[in-house]
Amino acid sequence: xxxxxxxxxxxxxxxxxxxxxxxxxxxxxxxxxxxxxxxxxxxxxxxxxxxxxxxxxxxxxxxxxxxxxxxxxxxxxxxxxxxxxxxxxxxxxxxxxxxxxxxxxxxxxxxxxxxxxxxxxxx
Amino acid sequence: xxxxxxxxxxxxxxxxxxxxxxxxxxxxxxxxxxxxxxxxxxxxxxxxxxxxxxxxxxxxxxxxxxxxxxxxxxxxxxxxxxxxxxxxxxxxxxxxxxxxxxxxxxx
Numbered sequence: 001x002x003x004x005x006x007x008x009x010x011x012x013x014x015x016x017x018x019x020x021x022x023x024x025x026x027x028x029x030x031x032x033x034x035x036x037x038x039x040x041x042x043x044x045x046x047x048x049x050x051x052x053x054x055x056x057x058x059x060x061x062x063x064x065x066x067x068x069x070x071x072x073x074x075x076x077x078x079x080x081x082x083x084x085x086x087x088x089x090x091x092x093x094x095x096x097x098x099x100x101x102x103x104x105x106x107x108x109x110x111x112x113x114x115x116x117x118x119x120x121x122x123x
Numbered sequence: 124x125x126x127x128x129x130x131x132x133x134x135x136x137x138x139x140x141x142x143x144x145x146x147x148x149x150x151x152x153x154x155x156x157x158x159x160x161x162x163x164x165x166x167x168x169x170x171x172x173x174x175x176x177x178x179x180x181x182x183x184x185x186x187x188x189x190x191x192x193x194x195x196x197x198x199x200x201x202x203x204x205x206x207x208x209x210x211x212x213x214x215x216x217x218x219x220x221x222x223x224x225x226x227x228x229x230x
Binding site: 035044045046047050059060061062097102105107108109110111112113114115116 | 167
Protein backbone atom coordinates (compact mmCIF):
# COMPACT_ATOMS: atom_id res chain seq x y z
CA UNK A 1 0.00 0.00 0.00
CA UNK A 2 1.01 3.63 -0.39
CA UNK A 3 3.40 4.78 2.32
CA UNK A 4 4.93 8.22 2.82
CA UNK A 5 7.42 8.71 5.66
CA UNK A 6 8.71 12.18 6.52
CA UNK A 7 11.91 12.89 8.41
CA UNK A 8 14.17 15.81 9.29
CA UNK A 9 12.00 17.75 11.71
CA UNK A 10 13.02 18.99 15.11
CA UNK A 11 13.92 22.19 16.94
CA UNK A 12 15.72 24.65 14.69
CA UNK A 13 16.98 28.13 15.50
CA UNK A 14 15.64 31.09 13.49
CA UNK A 15 17.91 31.84 10.56
CA UNK A 16 19.26 28.33 10.30
CA UNK A 17 18.65 25.99 7.37
CA UNK A 18 16.40 22.94 7.26
CA UNK A 19 15.98 19.90 5.06
CA UNK A 20 12.91 17.70 5.25
CA UNK A 21 12.71 14.39 3.40
CA UNK A 22 9.83 12.13 2.42
CA UNK A 23 10.43 8.50 1.49
CA UNK A 24 7.72 6.99 -0.71
CA UNK A 25 6.86 3.35 -1.29
CA UNK A 26 4.03 1.17 -2.53
CA UNK A 27 3.35 3.02 -5.79
CA UNK A 28 5.04 4.18 -9.01
CA UNK A 29 6.61 7.29 -7.50
CA UNK A 30 7.82 8.77 -10.80
CA UNK A 31 4.22 8.93 -12.10
CA UNK A 32 2.90 11.30 -9.42
CA UNK A 33 3.19 14.93 -8.45
CA UNK A 34 4.24 15.40 -4.83
CA UNK A 35 3.34 18.15 -2.38
CA UNK A 36 4.26 19.53 1.01
CA UNK A 37 1.45 20.81 3.24
CA UNK A 38 1.96 22.26 6.71
CA UNK A 39 -0.13 22.86 9.80
CA UNK A 40 0.87 25.28 12.53
CA UNK A 41 -0.01 24.17 16.08
CA UNK A 42 -3.77 24.42 16.60
CA UNK A 43 -4.29 25.93 13.14
CA UNK A 44 -5.58 24.85 9.74
CA UNK A 45 -3.86 23.35 6.74
CA UNK A 46 -1.59 25.39 4.46
CA UNK A 47 -0.31 24.16 1.11
CA UNK A 48 3.44 24.83 0.76
CA UNK A 49 4.82 23.51 -2.52
CA UNK A 50 4.39 21.03 -5.38
CA UNK A 51 6.76 19.32 -7.78
CA UNK A 52 5.70 17.62 -11.00
CA UNK A 53 6.32 13.93 -11.63
CA UNK A 54 9.43 14.65 -13.72
CA UNK A 55 10.66 17.40 -11.42
CA UNK A 56 10.54 20.07 -14.11
CA UNK A 57 7.63 22.14 -12.73
CA UNK A 58 7.47 23.57 -9.25
CA UNK A 59 5.06 25.96 -7.54
CA UNK A 60 5.22 27.54 -4.12
CA UNK A 61 2.92 29.31 -1.70
CA UNK A 62 3.64 33.04 -1.51
CA UNK A 63 4.56 32.66 2.17
CA UNK A 64 7.58 30.46 1.34
CA UNK A 65 8.52 31.60 -2.17
CA UNK A 66 12.22 32.42 -2.40
CA UNK A 67 12.96 30.69 0.90
CA UNK A 68 11.88 27.06 0.38
CA UNK A 69 12.93 24.70 -2.41
CA UNK A 70 11.21 21.46 -3.35
CA UNK A 71 13.10 18.72 -5.18
CA UNK A 72 12.79 15.02 -5.90
CA UNK A 73 14.92 12.00 -6.74
CA UNK A 74 12.90 9.49 -8.73
CA UNK A 75 15.72 6.93 -8.51
CA UNK A 76 15.42 6.96 -4.71
CA UNK A 77 11.65 7.62 -4.41
CA UNK A 78 12.21 10.68 -2.27
CA UNK A 79 10.97 14.25 -2.21
CA UNK A 80 12.75 16.97 -0.25
CA UNK A 81 11.87 20.39 1.10
CA UNK A 82 14.85 22.63 1.81
CA UNK A 83 14.96 26.00 3.50
CA UNK A 84 17.71 28.45 2.61
CA UNK A 85 20.24 29.46 5.21
CA UNK A 86 19.03 32.52 7.17
CA UNK A 87 15.48 32.05 5.86
CA UNK A 88 13.71 30.10 8.59
CA UNK A 89 11.20 32.15 10.58
CA UNK A 90 9.30 31.45 13.79
CA UNK A 91 6.07 31.38 11.77
CA UNK A 92 7.40 28.34 9.90
CA UNK A 93 6.78 26.30 13.04
CA UNK A 94 4.37 23.55 11.97
CA UNK A 95 3.84 19.90 11.27
CA UNK A 96 4.99 19.34 7.70
CA UNK A 97 3.16 16.68 5.70
CA UNK A 98 4.28 15.06 2.49
CA UNK A 99 1.29 14.30 0.26
CA UNK A 100 0.77 12.56 -3.06
CA UNK A 101 -1.11 14.35 -5.80
CA UNK A 102 -4.19 12.56 -7.03
CA UNK A 103 -3.85 10.80 -10.37
CA UNK A 104 -4.84 12.55 -13.54
CA UNK A 105 -5.38 16.13 -12.42
CA UNK A 106 -3.22 19.24 -12.60
CA UNK A 107 -3.45 21.02 -10.24
CA UNK A 108 -4.56 18.23 -7.97
CA UNK A 109 -5.79 17.28 -4.54
CA UNK A 110 -4.03 14.95 -2.11
CA UNK A 111 -4.98 11.30 -1.99
CA UNK A 112 -2.30 10.00 0.38
CA UNK A 113 -0.48 11.68 3.26
CA UNK A 114 2.48 10.93 5.47
CA UNK A 115 2.27 11.06 9.25
CA UNK A 116 4.00 14.45 9.35
CA UNK A 117 7.18 15.79 10.91
CA UNK A 118 7.17 18.64 13.43
CA UNK A 119 9.42 21.62 12.85
CA UNK A 120 9.76 24.02 15.77
CA UNK A 121 11.61 27.25 15.07
CA UNK A 122 12.89 28.55 18.36
CA UNK A 123 16.00 30.07 19.86
CA UNK B 124 -5.24 33.79 -5.11
CA UNK B 125 -8.49 31.98 -4.36
CA UNK B 126 -9.78 32.33 -0.80
CA UNK B 127 -11.88 29.57 0.75
CA UNK B 128 -14.40 30.00 3.55
CA UNK B 129 -16.36 27.40 5.52
CA UNK B 130 -19.43 27.52 7.69
CA UNK B 131 -20.06 26.82 10.42
CA UNK B 132 -16.66 26.86 12.15
CA UNK B 133 -17.99 24.50 14.81
CA UNK B 134 -20.96 22.17 14.68
CA UNK B 135 -22.39 20.24 17.61
CA UNK B 136 -24.36 17.16 16.62
CA UNK B 137 -25.54 13.78 17.86
CA UNK B 138 -25.02 10.31 16.47
CA UNK B 139 -27.57 9.74 13.72
CA UNK B 140 -27.91 13.42 12.80
CA UNK B 141 -27.70 14.66 9.23
CA UNK B 142 -24.85 17.15 9.03
CA UNK B 143 -24.12 19.70 6.31
CA UNK B 144 -20.99 21.84 5.97
CA UNK B 145 -20.72 24.65 3.43
CA UNK B 146 -17.60 25.79 1.59
CA UNK B 147 -17.38 28.89 -0.59
CA UNK B 148 -14.68 30.01 -3.01
CA UNK B 149 -13.83 33.65 -3.72
CA UNK B 150 -14.05 32.93 -7.46
CA UNK B 151 -15.37 30.12 -9.59
CA UNK B 152 -13.44 26.85 -9.33
CA UNK B 153 -15.72 24.68 -11.48
CA UNK B 154 -15.83 21.34 -9.59
CA UNK B 155 -12.18 21.35 -8.49
CA UNK B 156 -13.00 20.94 -4.83
CA UNK B 157 -11.92 18.28 -2.35
CA UNK B 158 -13.01 17.50 1.21
CA UNK B 159 -10.78 16.05 3.94
CA UNK B 160 -11.37 14.69 7.42
CA UNK B 161 -8.73 15.19 10.11
CA UNK B 162 -8.66 13.73 13.60
CA UNK B 163 -6.40 15.11 16.37
CA UNK B 164 -2.75 14.18 15.89
CA UNK B 165 -3.43 12.50 12.56
CA UNK B 166 -2.91 13.36 8.92
CA UNK B 167 -5.91 14.48 6.88
CA UNK B 168 -7.82 11.88 4.88
CA UNK B 169 -9.34 12.51 1.46
CA UNK B 170 -13.12 11.98 1.43
CA UNK B 171 -14.45 13.66 -1.72
CA UNK B 172 -12.75 14.91 -4.87
CA UNK B 173 -13.97 16.79 -7.94
CA UNK B 174 -16.82 18.20 -5.90
CA UNK B 175 -18.87 15.02 -5.58
CA UNK B 176 -16.74 11.93 -6.27
CA UNK B 177 -16.37 9.61 -3.29
CA UNK B 178 -12.80 8.45 -2.63
CA UNK B 179 -12.36 4.70 -2.60
CA UNK B 180 -13.02 3.18 0.80
CA UNK B 181 -14.95 6.16 2.17
CA UNK B 182 -18.39 5.28 3.59
CA UNK B 183 -21.36 6.20 1.41
CA UNK B 184 -22.88 8.34 4.19
CA UNK B 185 -20.46 11.03 3.00
CA UNK B 186 -21.48 13.00 -0.07
CA UNK B 187 -20.44 16.21 -1.76
CA UNK B 188 -22.26 18.59 -4.06
CA UNK B 189 -21.92 21.96 -5.71
CA UNK B 190 -19.95 23.70 -8.43
CA UNK B 191 -18.73 27.17 -9.22
CA UNK B 192 -18.31 28.92 -5.88
CA UNK B 193 -20.57 27.05 -3.43
CA UNK B 194 -20.14 23.48 -2.21
CA UNK B 195 -21.51 21.27 0.53
CA UNK B 196 -20.34 18.19 2.38
CA UNK B 197 -23.16 16.10 3.86
CA UNK B 198 -22.94 13.26 6.34
CA UNK B 199 -26.30 11.50 6.10
CA UNK B 200 -26.21 9.82 9.51
CA UNK B 201 -23.39 10.88 11.82
CA UNK B 202 -21.41 8.02 13.32
CA UNK B 203 -19.10 8.07 16.38
CA UNK B 204 -16.05 7.83 14.10
CA UNK B 205 -17.09 11.02 12.25
CA UNK B 206 -16.35 13.47 15.06
CA UNK B 207 -13.41 15.34 13.54
CA UNK B 208 -12.44 18.51 11.69
CA UNK B 209 -13.35 18.83 8.03
CA UNK B 210 -11.52 20.95 5.46
CA UNK B 211 -12.36 21.88 1.90
CA UNK B 212 -9.57 22.55 -0.64
CA UNK B 213 -9.64 24.08 -4.09
CA UNK B 214 -7.41 22.78 -6.85
CA UNK B 215 -8.59 24.95 -9.70
CA UNK B 216 -5.34 26.88 -9.76
CA UNK B 217 -2.11 27.47 -7.89
CA UNK B 218 -1.73 28.60 -5.17
CA UNK B 219 -3.79 25.68 -3.76
CA UNK B 220 -5.84 26.71 -0.75
CA UNK B 221 -7.84 25.21 2.09
CA UNK B 222 -10.84 26.44 4.01
CA UNK B 223 -10.32 27.22 7.72
CA UNK B 224 -12.01 24.00 8.82
CA UNK B 225 -15.25 22.91 10.51
CA UNK B 226 -15.01 21.03 13.78
CA UNK B 227 -17.81 18.52 14.33
CA UNK B 228 -18.15 17.69 17.99
CA UNK B 229 -20.51 15.79 20.23
CA UNK B 230 -23.68 17.58 21.31
